Amino acid sequence: MSTPSWIPSIIKERQSLSPYTTMKIGGIARFFSVVHTVEDLLECIRFSQQQSLPLFVIGKGSNLIVGDGCIDAVFVVNRIGGVLLKDDRVKVGAGVNASYLSQKISKMGYGGLEFFSGIPGTVGGCVVMNAGAQQKEVKDILLEVETIDPFGNFCHYSRDDLKFGYRTSPFKGKKEVIVSLTFKVYEDQMAEEKRVSILKKRLDTQPYTVPTAGCMFKNPIGASAGQLIDRCGLKGLQIGGVKVSSKHANFFENNHNATAQNVLDLIERVRYEVKIKTGIDLELEVIPCFTTCTPTLQHPTVS
Ligand SMILES: Cc1cc2nc3c(=O)[nH]c(=O)nc-3n(C[C@H](O)[C@H](O)[C@H](O)COP(=O)(O)OP(=O)(O)OC[C@H]3O[C@@H](n4cnc5c(N)ncnc54)[C@H](O)[C@@H]3O)c2cc1C
Known part of the structure; x- marks a missing residue:
């Protein structure tokens, strides 16, 4: 047609x-x-x-x-692609995969992006979510962001213009589209070794061979959402085709053609059980669309 x-x-x-x-x-x-x-x-x-x-x-x-x-x-x-390394700055198209970027830059002998290793998102998505791992977040390495607004205007921001929080940024839920960004990096011949070790740890502790959306819930202050869910005995709990991962309880696995409704139902069930058993309200990290x-x-x- x-x-x-x-x-x-x-x-x-x-x-x-x-x-x-x-x-x-x-x-x-x-x-x-x-x-x-x-x-x-x-x-x-x-x-x-x-x-x-x-x-x-x-x-x-x-x-x-x-x-x-x-x-x-x-x-x-x-x-939208493109990776341009100059001195201690790397300018990247927002559609570049974060884990790929981490590998490319560390193999060139530069550090700073190793924590992206194994994060399957684009760098644009990582800025929106202020993605993080290994006690590092995007906000720690970001220098500049370029966006387009709904009227087609280009906007430039420097890091100091932007206020980030835990898994949030000024771009979350807004109508601007990130097209490129610049990260700071530094020379480090050990970067590739560090990156590989971070990736190995991830593969050992998180489910990577089944479809997931990463962590479903934010970690409450002073606690780990995964550990709370685990302690409530919810690992393996399944609704329809979606299951609380037995490997990491903050990941939900799509095992059998799950629907979004199955995911919503499991989210509510897990939230309910955790609230009843621990008194803690779990807040969503994933973005519902x-x-x-x-x-x-x-x-x-x-x-
Ligand atoms: C196996 C696995 C492991 C993960 N590990 C981690 C981890 O360690 N740490 C962590 O923080 N996250 C992790 N995540 C979650 C996820 O990878 C990150 O949140 C990532 O930043 C999302 O990027 P994305 O490109 O997939 O964004 P999407 O999921 O596609 O989108 C997320 C939000 O960003 C918006 N967005 C995306 N791109 C743009 C753009 N260019 N301009 C404007 N808005 C945009 C979307 O509209 C949406 O609101 C993991 C996920 C998986 C599946």
């Missing part, structure tokens, strides 16, 4: 989103594009404005739970 002329050729209609999330769950995007260039991104932004539809950016979908229905939005998968579900798809009126 050919694309109607009012839809730019880079945008598809009715695309399943599950292949674009690491949990392999998700309904149908009304409009969808994988963008490799800033020009294509600008075209998607213009289209979403023309159609008065929200634009939702997916990096690697590694911290997302996407609803089961049809979602009335323009979904953009960001694959459900808000614009519509039961049927309607074509917009074209003037």
